[in-house]
Amino acid sequence: MKNLRFSIGLLFGILLTIKSIAQDHPSERVRADFEKIKSTISGIIPFPELEKARNYTIQRINQIKNASANAAIPFINWSEKGPRGIGGRTRALMFDPNDVQYKKVWAGGAAGGLWYNNDITDANAVWNKVDDFWDNIAISCIAASPQNSQVFYVGTGEGWNNLDAVRGGGIWKTTNGGVTWSRLASTIPSTNTTFSYIQKIQVNTQGQVFAGTKQGLMISNDGGLTWSLATTIGSQTITDIEIAADGVIYAATNPSKIYKTNNVSNDGTSWTNITPPATTGNRTEIALSNNLVGSNQVIYATSINNTNNFAWFKKSTNAGITWTDLTIPTWNGSTNEITSNQGWYDLIIKISPINANLVIIGGAEHSRSTDGGQTWVSGNIGIHTDHHAVEFKPNNSNEVIMGNDGGIYYSPNYGDPNIHAHSVTASARNNGYSVTQFYTVAIKNIANDNYILGGTQDNGTLKVDISQQASVATGGDGVQCFIDKDDANVQISSYIYNNYYLLNRNGVYQKAIIGDSNSGVFLNPADYDSQNNILYTYKNYGSNSTSFYVVTEVGSNNVVQTVTIAQAMSVSFIKVGLLPNTIFVGTSSGGIYKITDFRGSSPTITRINLPANGFTSSGEVSSIDFGSSDNELLVTLSNYDTKSVWYTSTQGAYWISKDENSYGLPNIPVRYGIFNPLDKNQVFLATELGVWTSNDFNAINPNWTPTNANLANVRCDMLIYREADKKIVVATHGRGIFTTNLLPCQNGYLSLVSPTNDVLNGQDVLTTATEVNAKNKIANGGTNMLRVRDKITLSPNADGSTGFKAANGSTFIANVNGCY
Known part of the structure; x- marks a missing residue:
């Protein structure tokens, strides 16, 4: 999607050169993927088939784990190679309420699972993954219960109508602060399609759970065991849910509507429509102040028009009774540049918990106001584009974390109104947060070399080194990439359409070799x-x-x-x-x-x-x-x-x-x-x-x-x-x-650990059956026919062929018919 706008050493000038063609084309990207996978029968993506396939795949994986079925190819064991330091699309962010210092943060990759970092303020702190084998790892939102801080809920599935969105698998819940998780049976899409896409989850002080889906606002009074629909709102797509400090609940929809209720025990019928009059729009986002509530509740709200830019941007200082227009923030002098025609996909508003005049809005770009939305400053503070999440640190609102298509960013002072937006500092917090979305990959044809080149969604063509740290070779959406098998000095990266670049052995940009975006x-x-x-x-x-x-x-x-x-x-x-x-x-x-x-x-x-x-x-x-x-x-x-x-x-x-x-x-x-x-x-x-x-x-x-x-x-x-x-x-x-x-020729593969009755006898000599097999296949008696990991002894058999024996506990691999 959008090109990277941050400096990466000497590559900054290169990226600026490429920037003129590396603009965001979200609709084209998702259309391309849609055409690639749509049903040849119906012409749409058959999501029920995908959910059925997920269930079947998990069953097969569990069968293999339980040894009731065999993996197709033995000995295949994948090893993660990064990239570290560059993340990917992130919509879910939450400070852990059980950490009194609020350094621990939870995050979810849109297609990469749930993760946590024990100290977001430390640039060297490493992210830890929770479980790669949840039935669904398309994390979209996360919320903790203020009634019981050990209870978290995680929603899955991107419900923003992007055709490449990963369909969700419902809601996961923990009751022990994230140590163990289970999926709520009531939300499994194969039996309840309402929970295929969950845009937002909120929990109130009574423990009620509110889940925003594409089919309406769902409410649970029993911790997710059962759900009811907010019938006043109906089946409209829920785009945002916010709960005020006094317990009033607000919900926004697509098409553009805003509702509220203060009846936390209601069955969903007592919602009031507070949408600003004479407004129309599509996706709508809202933000509430924590320090001004009740009749003084401050609300910021915006909606997106049919060109996916701002339809309107308004503010209420009396809980939605009346509204006033706000200045629409600009980037480079253009109001459209903040949303960049993709407000349907990138849009977030957040108010400082202690200062209702300090507001951050994120779209394709981001902007901040310190005077209640009258003026905005859009500063380039080294943050990736395409913003989906903003959170102020609960015990120090100067500190802010942001989730976008480049992963997670931390600023120690973006929430400080005394620091001008152009002077704010921010840095990536993606160490080990490996949720990058790759299209392609290339490696050098050199044994044990760890250099990797890969084309990614919205993070450019990345080069990954031996430490798994990644940096950008060329920007924009990375597509095809190649490394010459005979000469690693020749490397090729690309951007969308026919834009191809020559790199050197170290992945450093040399020149454009085709430049055609048409x-x-x-x-x-x-x-x-x-x-x-x-x-x-x-x-x-x-x-x-x-x-x-x-x-x-x-x-x-x-x-x-x-x-x-x-x-x-x-x-x-x-x-x-x-x-x-x-x-x-x-x-x-x-x-x-x-x-x-x-x-x-x-x-x-x-x-x-x-x-x-x-x-x-x-x-x-x-x-x-x-x-x-x-x-x-x-x-x-x-x-x-x-x-x-x-x-x-x-x-x-x-x-x-x-x-x-x-x-x-x-x-x-x-x-x-x-x-x-x-x-x-x-x-x-x-x-x-x-x-x-x-x-x-x-x-x-x-x-x-x-x-x-x-x-x-x-x-x-x-x-x-x-x-x-x-x-x-x-x-x-x-x-x-x-x-x-x-390991070539698996049928002839020998990996023997002694002593075991079926392989070696008590004298650490091959059993007769195995020895016959071995002496017929191990040729010439050469020591190069064995990979020695421990003591191996070769000796001639009576017929002159080669046999061998191994010491206790040794492991070795035989070269059988030219294959290990």
């Missing part, structure tokens, strides 16, 4: 040929042709050409072929084409997945991967309600669906798929719900299984393989980057 698609497909230093990107298509940008001599002369072929294709994926000057192209309608002599005088274009050859799916092609040759293809499609995984060993002469009803894969988007290059009978899929794998892909039923040990219940967007050290990397859209080491 062609391609928002998250534009591309691929890079490391052997020949050629970048291919999609440009556009017409009625009878399709154009591509081709950049040759990448890293040196960077020669840009446009290549047009005589075939109309709405391109969704590009894969460089194994043969020179050949590419494979997937389309948004399910077509797959092989193009040979691509840059030559007579390119040949062949559609290789005709329905007559068995390929019956429609939808967007999300990935193409090669097996032992380019005759063997794995293809995935990302839409709901389609067969998502296809295989051919005949380059399309005959296709086999690997996603039938009984094959184990739920009805979810499959965003990427790769063969295990070390065992082509194994396949990894990046899906809406983690990584799924098959250990026997060539079987009729591949028996798909979630393979998420130490990963998360999170959307995954991309998988890549590093040949140098047999490592797979997955880019998640909400929990950062994870890697796992592959």
Whole structure:
């Protein structure tokens, strides 16, 4: 979404250069994702199917944990690789009421789960995750009960009509200050769809819980066991709930309405409409003063118009009886720049708890008033854009925390009216808060190298170092990125459409190699040929042709050409072929084409997945991967309600669906798929719900299984393989980057720990059956055939083959038929 506007050392000048094109396009981003995953039957996102798939996935994960079923590929164990220091979209923030110093803070990532930090004032304090395997980790809001500070409620699901929003799974509750959590059965969307999206939760001093949903304001008098609807408000979308210090409850809606009630025991029928007269609007936000209540209650309220900018901004000093207009804050002289046409998505108002004249408003940008909204100062204080949450520290209102698309920020003085807004200081508090939403990832083809390059939503293309600390290589939404497999000095990052940049070995910007914001698609497909230093990107298509940008001599002369072929294709994926000057192209309608002599005088274009050859799916092609040759293809499609995984060993002469009803894969988007290059009978899929794998892909039923040990219940967007050290990397859209080491040829893998009766006898010698197997497969008696982790002894058997024995407690890996 919006480009980063903060300085990062020497990159500041680079970011300013890129800033002219790196503007926010939220509607285009969400539309792009919607098209990628919408149902091929209904044309909408079938959220009940996603909820069903979540339940099924959790069941399968629990079965694996309980050893009643086997993970598809043994020994796959994911390891988190950051990024540290740069966060992601954050809507939920709360100071812990049980910490008398109010240093402990809770936060929720919009797709990355619930976290806590024990000292928000300490820049080095590390965030701790609560549980990556809640049934849903799309955290939207959090509230504590003033009746019992040990009771917290956490809501899930983004209800702001962004098409890429992660659907929620209800409300979670703790009764011991966050030590343990459980989901409220009354809010599980599979049985109560009202709780699919929860915008706000508030709890009053009587312990009543108020949940703002897209289907109305829900009220619970029994701690969330049962709920009733505020019938006066009805089924309107609730955009905000606030409770005044005297107990009066206020609610705002979309379309623009404001209601209040002081009857805390009512059944939801005694709400009064206090909407400012002669106003219209959509999403509405309100803020209440804590120090002026009753008939003197101060309310700030604003609503968004059809262009998603301010429709009106008003204030009441008598609890909503009368209203006066406020000055609409500006950024760079423009009122629209605060909201930047996305007030439907970014909007928050907060009043200082001790000073009703000090108000902070956040939209795409942020602004502060110290005179009750008459004048505003919009200062660049080093805070990321797209604001969703603001909280004043309860025991020191000078201190403020903010949640936005860049994570969490802390200011020791933003709430101090005596400090001019331009002099306020603020800094990120994202150490270990790994909720970044990645689209793509690239790594150097160097064994054990820890450098990672990744394209992210609203946080640019990030580079992550060995300590997992991240910094921005280029700004805006990061999309495709590549690192040359033969020369890590050549790296490519990109922004939306056809904006591609050359980086050096350390991820430092060198130059723009394509700068075109008028062609391609928002998250534009591309691929890079490391052997020949050629970048291919999609440009556009017409009625009878399709154009591509081709950049040759990448890293040196960077020669840009446009290549047009005589075939109309709405391109969704590009894969460089194994043969020179050949590419494979997937389309948004399910077509797959092989193009040979691509840059030559007579390119040949062949559609290789005709329905007559068995390929019956429609939808967007999300990935193409090669097996032992380019005759063997794995293809995935990302839409709901389609067969998502296809295989051919005949380059399309005959296709086999690997996603039938009984094959184990739920009805979810499959965003990427790769063969295990070390065992082509194994396949990894990046899906809406983690990584799924098959250990026997060539079987009729591949028996798909979630393979998420130490990963998360999170959307995954991309998988890549590093040949140098047999490592797979997955880019998640909400929990950062994870890697796992592959152990080739799993069927021949030996990892023996002695003594165990089924492996070694009491003399620490292999049992007869295992010894026979070993002596037949371990060749030549070479010591290089074993990875020695402890004492291993090789000795000849009677027939001259090699046997071995191990000391007590030793662990070793045998090289069997050339595979570990």
